[in-house]
Amino acid sequence: MDLDLNGKNVLITGAGSGMGQHMALGYAKEGAKVAVNDINGDAVAETVKMVRDAGGTAHDATADITDLNTVGDMIASAESALGGIDILVNNAALLTEHTLFLETDPDACDREIRVILYGTMYCSRSVLPGMIERGYGKIVNIATDAARVGQEREVNYSAAKGGVIAFTKSIAKEVGRHNVNVNVVSPGATNSPMRIGLQEGLRKKLGEEAWKAREAKVMRLYPIRRIGEMEDITNAVLFITSDAARHITGQVLSVNGGFAMVG
Numbered sequence: 001m002d003l004d005l006n007g008k009n010v011l012i013t014g015a016g017s018g019m020g021q022h023m024a025l026g027y028a029k030e031g032a033k034v035a036v037n038d039i040n041g042d043a044v045a046e047t048v049k050m051v052r053d054a055g056g057t058a059h060d061a062t063a064d065i066t067d068l069n070t071v072g073d074m075i076a077s078a079e080s081a082l083g084g085i086d087i088l089v090n091n092a093a094l095l096t097e098h099t100l101f102l103e104t105d106p107d108a109c110d111r112e113i114r115v116i117l118y119g120t121m122y123c124s125r126s127v128l129p130g131m132i133e134r135g136y137g138k139i140v141n142i143a144t145d146a147a148r149v150g151q152e153r154e155v156n157y158s159a160a161k162g163g164v165i166a167f168t169k170s171i172a173k174e175v176g177r178h179n180v181n182v183n184v185v186s187p188g189a190t191n192s193p194m195r196i197g198l199q200e201g202l203r204k205k206l207g208e209e210a211w212k213a214r215e216a217k218v219m220r221l222y223p224i225r226r227i228g229e230m231e232d233i234t235n236a237v238l239f240i241t242s243d244a245a246r247h248i249t250g251q252v253l254s255v256n257g258g259f260a261m262v263g
C-alpha cells in the first residue's frame with residue numbers, strides 16, 4: 001500500500017527523542033518534510049541532523065509548547081519554511097512522577113497537564129486555521145492505554161491523556177467538514193529510551209529476582225507476549241495520517257499487543 005506521504009509537510013512535537021524522533025525518520029523515509037519540535041534545542045538539532053543525513057528535509061522548530069504565543073510563532077515559522085503544515089503529530093509528553101496520587105506534587109501535576117493537554121490544544125489551535133483554509137489536514141494525538149483503562153501511580157498523566165482523547169473526538173466533529181481528520185494513536189508499553197531508562201531504574205530498585213518475576217507478570221498482560229517497539233507506533237502514525245485512512249476520524253487506535261481491548 002502506498003501511503004502517499006511524499007512531499008507532505010509534517011510537524012512533530014517532542015521529536016527530540018524517543019518515538020517522536022523515530023516518527024521524524026519514518027516520515028522522512030516516505031519523502032515527507034519534517035518540522036522537528038521539542039523544548040530541548042540540542043535534541044532537536046540531533047533529530048534534524050539525523051533526518052538530513054538520511055537525505056530528508058528538516059526544519060528546527062524548537063519551542064516550549066506550553067506557551068500559546070510561542071507555539072503560534074513556532075508554527076508560523078514552520079509554515080513559511082516548509083509551505084503549510086499538512087500533518088500535525090502531538091507527541092510531546094511529560095511523566096514526572098511514578099507515585100500514588102496523594103503523594104504527587106501539585107506543581108508537577110500542573111506541568112504534566114500543561115505539556116500533554118494544553119500543548120496538544122495549543123498546537124492544534126495554531127495549525128488548524130491553515131489546514132481549514134487549504135481544505136486538507138491530518139492530526140494525530142499520542143495518548144496511552146493508561147488513559148483508556150486506568151493506571152495506578154500515573155494518575156495525573158492518565159488524566160491529561162484522557163483529556164487528549166476527549167479533545168480529539170470533539171474537535172474531529174468540528175473539522176471533518178473541512179477535510180481534516182483527527183485521531184488518537186494509543187500506545188501500550190513501548191521500548192523507547194524513556195521507558196528503557198525507567199525500567200533500568202526499577203530493576204536496580206527491585207533486584208534481579210523480583211525484577212524477573214515482575215517482567216513475567218507484565219508479559220502475561222500482553223496477549224501478543226511482547227512489549228511494543230517504536231516502529232510499531234511509527235507504522236500506525238504514518239498510516240493514520242495518510243490518505244489510506246481518509247475515512248477514519250475521531251478514533252482511538254490502540255497499538256498495544258492486546259493489553260487493553262476496550263469497546
Ligand SMILES: NC(=O)c1ccc[n+]([C@@H]2O[C@H](COP(=O)([O-])OP(=O)(O)OC[C@H]3O[C@@H](n4cnc5c(N)ncnc54)[C@H](O)[C@@H]3O)[C@@H](O)[C@H]2O)c1
Nearest residue numbers: 014017018019038039064065091092093144189190192194
Ligand atoms: N514509552 C511508552 O511506553 C509509552 C506508552 C504509552 C504512551 N507513550 C506516549 O508516547 C509519546 C512518546 O513517548 P516517549 O517514550 O518517546 O517519551 P520521551 O520522553 O522520549 O519523549 C517526549 C518528548 O517530549 C518533549 N517535551 C516535554 N515537554 C515539552 C514541551 N513543553 N515542549 C516541547 N517538547 C516537550 C521531551 O523533551 C521529549 O523529547 C508520549 O506522548 C508518551 O506519553 C509512551
